[in-house]
Amino acid sequence: METGFRKWIIVVTIITSTIIELIDTTIVNVSINTMSGNLGASLEDTAWVITSYAIANVIIIPMTSFLAEKIGRKQYYIGSILLFTLASALCGFSHGLWELVAFRFFQGIGGGALLSTSQSILFETFPPKERGTASGIFSLGVIIGPSIGPVLGGYIVDNLSWQWIFYVNIPIGLMAALLSYIYLRPTKKSDNDRSIDWLGIFLLAVGVGALQVVLERGETDDWFSANYIVLLTIISVLSLAILIWWELRIEHPVINLRVLKSTTLSISAIMTFVLGFGLFSAVFVFPLYSQRLIGYSAFQTGTMLLPGTLMAAMVSPFLGKMLQSGIRPQYLIIVGFGLSAIFGYMMSGSNLQTGGAYFFIPLIFRGLGAALLIVPLTALAVSDLKPADIPQGAALNNMMRQMGGSFGIALINTYIAHRAAANRVALIAHVTASDPQTTGRMQSFIKNFMAHGATYLNAVKQAFGALENTVVRQTFLLSYMDAFMLLAILNACCIPLVIITIKKRSAQAANTKVVVSDH
CATH class of the missing domain: 1.20.1250.20 (MFS general substrate transporter like domains)
Incomplete structure (x- = not known):
């Protein structure tokens, strides 16, 4: 001190x-x-x-x-x-x-x-x-x-x-x-x-590393049609399975998985994983969306994230005091996941004409949601642990947040690529010579290019290029919107898990009262 x-x-x-x-x-x-x-x-x-x-x-x-x-x-x-x-x-x-x-x-x-x-x-x-x-x-x-x-x-x-x-x-x-x-x-x-748990360290590095390669490269190389993806999947599953068995067997493991006997810590670890998934994925997807589709510069993109960050910074110092005053962390966590879900839902409704003013409110919700999750989730994770187990529980919780971020970026990248393929097929089905909107847009493109000096044949070629560019932009717009909706659903699904911990704690309190009254 x-x-x-x-x-x-x-x-x-x-x-x-x-x-x-x-x-x-x-x-x-x-x-x-x-x-x-x-x-x-x-x-x-x-x-x-x-x-x-x-x-x-x-x-x-x-x-x-x-x-x-x-x-x-x-x-x-x-x-x-x-x-x-x-x-x-x-x-x-x-x-x-x-x-x-x-x-x-x-x-x-x-x-x-x-x-x-x-x-x-x-x-x-x-x-x-x-x-x-x-x-x-x-x-x-x-x-x-x-x-x-x-x-x-x-x-x-x-x-x-x-x-x-x-x-x-x-x-x-x-x-x-x-x-x-x-x-x-x-x-x-x-x-x-x-002694140092060298085997545990090796299994952790190999298992997580192999799994990350599978997540990162699976979509690009058509998943299990690539032999190395199959091999790395087997290596990852075996390494992580042996890691769990080994860590539960030895006296001084590199990761003390025994602390996960605490239901509250286990559920908190899942929610912290989702927190990391959403926290890092949102900051990965939003810059790509705003720069590649809307045309913002890198600095403009970063500046749009700043108000939510400042709001979170203003709130965070008070959250610890609120918890010390007796407010249960679960109530703050529910609000945090709710605001994070609203952020994803609102972002999924934006389009190519959306201006910076629209993003202000959902990004504020994102910042507040993160603030209302980080401190209370840490407090909830270790609330049922013995003092000697708290450092390991806190480290495990931190690991789950970073792992959620690591997996989140890889998975959201894969998800966007998968949705882009599906959305393109859906859009192309409507881009036909018999579709009035398609022919009308093609004629508009041709007239515009000819007005700028192109010959008819060149104007037709340029019109096809412009139409393809429109399809590509709309494809990625829909894919990014799908990604934001996925984040909304993941955050909303965590709210029932929080309610479970509330009921568990209430049941423990009731049992304690019964024991005290019996004595």
Whole structure:
């Protein structure tokens, strides 16, 4: 527990580290088109720049409590910041896509370690009665990071080169490492000779990595018609199945799955997965939609996300105090999922003529929904755990949020591609020579091109091109709308799960009263 200037300089350092880690989960989103062109790669391949970072986060987060104990938390924290900073510099220096993907993975290893370690340092900085405030402050980084990433990324892409997306981390990372070295209390390495669960680490990395490749490349390569997709699916299923068996068998697992005996934690983990899915997928889909179809710049896209982020930042510090005052987290979570569902539903009703003013309200709902989910879900997840199990429960919950984001981006990309194929077939069925609207539009195109000096034959060719462009735009519009509706449905489906935890807690309270009255 700290006081005075040291306390608040630690808070600023921790929040800064959390924000830059989470900024890098989304800062690439608005620049993915630019990077794809500059690196000569397809959009699907370039998406690996995002997903490799998320995979690394998922792998390292459950290991952080053990590694911090083994190395010493201060040393581990500073080392993670320095790894993140070095990898950021190497990302900027990259000349090829797969080189960039590899360095992003190492950046994710350093960044993922910051997330859970930052939370535990922040909790110990505040006295127990102010832990709710600490949760609210930590949630600022969790919300602001992914949301401000597109704004910062958009500004950099519009005014500098995409490499500066990574270079900006260097001075911030070095300053955070220096302040941590000066102000964090020294921590000793654990004297515990507990062996490292190398098999668990290997199975986790292989299982999650193989599954991510299947999700990312399955649609592109026609799923199980590709032999390597079949092979990786088998590897993923076997690795994850053996991982579960192994982690439940050994005394000191890298992921303590025994804490999932808590029904409340298990249900919270599912909801946190959906939270991560929606939080990161929305920030992935919206920039693509606004830039590729509506024509907004990267910076304009990021700016539209800013009001919702600011609203979430204003609300977050008060949520911890509300929970401490006795408000049950489930009620806040229901409102959070409800607002997130409304965001997806409203976005699914937009079109190519939709202006920025229409997006304001749903994006505000998105920001508020995220704020009302992150802090209460963390509190609910560990509410039934013994004190000794809380760090592992919190780490598992953080892992599920990052895994939801990792899977969400891959799945939503696949879903959009699948819906694009289906929507194109549906639209083409109506584009025929016998359709009055089609012939009318073709004649309009031909007249317009001839009015601008084209010959009749050239005007006809240009008209077919313009008609194809219209079909493509409408196809992707419908596909993005389908993606937003999917997010709405996923969030709405979580509300019954929250109600289950309310009934469970009520039943426990009733049983407690019966036991007390019997005595």
